[in-house]
Amino acid sequence: MVKSGEPAVPSMSTAERYFGWTIGNYATQTFAVAAAEVQKLYHDPLELLTRAVQPVLWLMLFGEVMARVRGVAPGNIPYIDFLAAGILAQSALFVAIFYGISAIWERDLGVLQRYLVSPAPRTALVVGKALSAGVRALSQALIVYFLALFLGVGIDLHPQNILGAAAIIVLGSGLFSTLSLIIACIVRTRERFMGIGQVLTMPIFFASNAIYPLSLMPPWLSVVSHVNPLTYEVDALRALMLVRGTSDYGLPVDFGVLFITSIVLISIAGRMYRRMGY
Amino acid sequence: MPENHTPAPTSEVAVQITGLTRKFGDLAAVDRVTLAIDRSKIFGLIGPNGAGKSTLIKMLTTLLPPSSGSATVAGFDIVKQPSEVRRHIGYVPQLLSADGSLTGYENLLLSTRLYGVARAERKQRIKGALERMGLAQVAHRLVGQYSGGMIRRLEIAQCLLHRPAVLFLDEPTVGLDPSAREAVWDRILELRNRFQRTMIVTSHHMDEIDEFCDRVALIDHGRIVADGTPSELKAKIAPSATLDDVFVHLVGTSDEAQTREGYGEVRRTRRAEHEHG
Numbered sequence: 001m002v003k004s005g006e007p008a009v010p011s012m013s014t015a016e017r018y019f020g021w022t023i024g025n026y027a028t029q030t031f032a033v034a035a036a037e038v039q040k041l042y043h044d045p046l047e048l049l050t051r052a053v054q055p056v057l058w059l060m061l062f063g064e065v066m067a068r069v070r071g072v073a074p075g076n077i078p079y080i081d082f083l084a085a086g087i088l089a090q091s092a093l094f095v096a097i098f099y100g101i102s103a104i105w106e107r108d109l110g111v112l113q114r115y116l117v118s119p120a121p122r123t124a125l126v127v128g129k130a131l132s133a134g135v136r137a138l139s140q141a142l143i144v145y146f147l148a149l150f151l152g153v154g155i156d157l158h159p160q161n162i163l164g165a166a167a168i169i170v171l172g173s174g175l176f177s178t179l180s181l182i183i184a185c186i187v188r189t190r191e192r193f194m195g196i197g198q199v200l201t202m203p204i205f206f207a208s209n210a211i212y213p214l215s216l217m218p219p220w221l222s223v224v225s226h227v228n229p230l231t232y233e234v235d236a237l238r239a240l241m242l243v244r245g246t247s248d249y250g251l252p253v254d255f256g257v258l259f260i261t262s263i264v265l266i267s268i269a270g271r272m273y274r275r276m277g278y
Numbered sequence: 279m280p281e282n283h284t285p286a287p288t289s290e291v292a293v294q295i296t297g298l299t300r301k302f303g304d305l306a307a308v309d310r311v312t313l314a315i316d317r318s319k320i321f322g323l324i325g326p327n328g329a330g331k332s333t334l335i336k337m338l339t340t341l342l343p344p345s346s347g348s349a350t351v352a353g354f355d356i357v358k359q360p361s362e363v364r365r366h367i368g369y370v371p372q373l374l375s376a377d378g379s380l381t382g383y384e385n386l387l388l389s390t391r392l393y394g395v396a397r398a399e400r401k402q403r404i405k406g407a408l409e410r411m412g413l414a415q416v417a418h419r420l421v422g423q424y425s426g427g428m429i430r431r432l433e434i435a436q437c438l439l440h441r442p443a444v445l446f447l448d449e450p451t452v453g454l455d456p457s458a459r460e461a462v463w464d465r466i467l468e469l470r471n472r473f474q475r476t477m478i479v480t481s482h483h484m485d486e487i488d489e490f491c492d493r494v495a496l497i498d499h500g501r502i503v504a505d506g507t508p509s510e511l512k513a514k515i516a517p518s519a520t521l522d523d524v525f526v527h528l529v530g531t532s533d534e535a536q537t538r539e540g541y542g543e544v545r546r547t548r549r550a551e552h553e554h555g
Contacts, residue, residue, distance in 0.1 A: 025394045032391030040379045043420060110373025114436070117339050118392040119364040277341035 029120035033128025055091040084148040085237040086210030092137035096176035100184030116277040123270035133177030134170030154243035165240040172233035178265040185272035292476035297347035307333040309500035318474040322491030330500040352443040368437025372448040378422035393440035407435040427458025484521035
């Protein structure tokens with residue numbers, strides 16, 4: 001590592017000092033956090049399977065029954081197709097919204113302090129966590145895709161559609177996991193977080209177009225759903241995932257809403273994350 | 279091997295603390311602390327639980343902003359230049375800082391990336407750190423399966439990859455058996471003797487502090503109540519006094535001193551011991 005003849009106070013090379021402030025380093029630090037998550041999943045892949053139970057139940061129980069009710073899905077899309085995109089977004093949402101718990105857990109253990117004493121910009125750490133949630137959500141998405149194919153959903157398998165759907169899932173999970181991180185910074189204990197997480201998931205899920213179109217909603221709920229980012233995530237996923245799917249708002253609007261909301265949440269979380277070290 | 283280092287700071291003082299204060303509500307956890315810590319020394323920080331040791335370290339490591347006062351670490355101001363401070367320090371917290379669901383190697387890789395160690399140097403530094411800490415054999419095993427002593431040595435390795443000038447070690451030997459404690463201290467001494475690192479160490483083991491620290495400060499109720507070499511402190515009490523005697527003499531053994539630590543502190547310490555042991 002180091003030989004004994006070196007200068008009295010070994011410090012950083014000038015290159016390191018200089019590159020400490022570049023985009024390249026920001027990307028490396030962000031990537032470091034997400035890479036650690038991938039390594040953890042690699043060591044314990046069973047967790048992914050246990051999380052896959054919920055989307056399976058939604059599609060095979062709820063979906064099969066609701067498919068018999070006529071007129072829920074708009075246009076000529078079979079309900080199970082309509083639902084598949086919603087459940088894809090939902091499974092990503094559920095992974096993301098409880099992500100803050102892991103931040104509290106890391107704080108209690110002490111692992112979080114290790115990130116906070118590093119020179120990585122706080123937002124790089126937050127974006128890294130958001131990407132980590134995205135990685136987990138992608139593994140969920142893979143399971144939902146296979147399941148949907150098995151159930152005969154008309155899945156669009158064009159590479160550009162799959163990549164587009166993957167991008168939306170990462171963006172959406174990043175958004176909700178950052179929201180979750182902000183809540184974790186406020187409530188600070190796992191017990192309180194569990195309560196709030198439960199309270200949040202219900203309205204985010206049901207006040208959206210995930211399992212029924214907004215046109216079926218009373219006007220006030222439709223308004224609420226229009227400011228719910230999940231609605232735009234589902235809207236984009238329907239267009240990208242399904243052969244017969246279309247977007248109500250257009251993909252640029254969907255991407256734009258998710259992207260801008262994410263940026264706002266990340267900058268808020270970056271300010272709050274440091275307080276977790278207190 | 280050739281290394282490109284910035285010129286060593288000319289100052290002989292690694293950490294300069296001036297009137298540093300942190301209040302939580304009305305309580306001053308750290309109360310107008312003034313201290314100068316010399317370069318290439320092992321500085322022991324002792325005091326009862328809840329006396330302000332951890333709060334002081336959290337401020338010096340930029341985790342917690344001070345209420346008033348100032349400090350420089352490795353020549354950088356903790357309030358005005360926090361990211362420069364972070365770049366030049368290593369911190370081994372009392373709690374776990376190695377991730378149990380990653381391997382030792384992966385933990386070190388994470389640190390090199392977070393600290394911006396150039397890609398070309400990462401592997402070599404990690405390899406060197408693993409060998410130095412006696413962990414080369416278990417590098418690819420999950421840290422969750424390490425012993426307490428191995429985890430501590432890995433955590434110290436994590437903090438050395440970016441070659442920090444100042445290293446903070448918060449109770450590095452808590453919950454370790456005597457031979458693991460000795461192994462940890464061997465590494466700490468080597469860091470001072472061979473690499474001239476400055477180290478600030480807290481411990482409840484007065485024998486360790488007495489044996490290994492060049493200077494000691496005793497902190498109680500957020501204030502420095504004694505500061506000097508271990509022999510100076512002992513000589514003030516009695517010719518044959520131990521550092522334990524110094525501690526008891528200055529802090530007292532009253533229940534008031536004992537109860538200050540509180541449930542949260544006990545829970546944390548016990549859990550840290552449990553996780554490490």
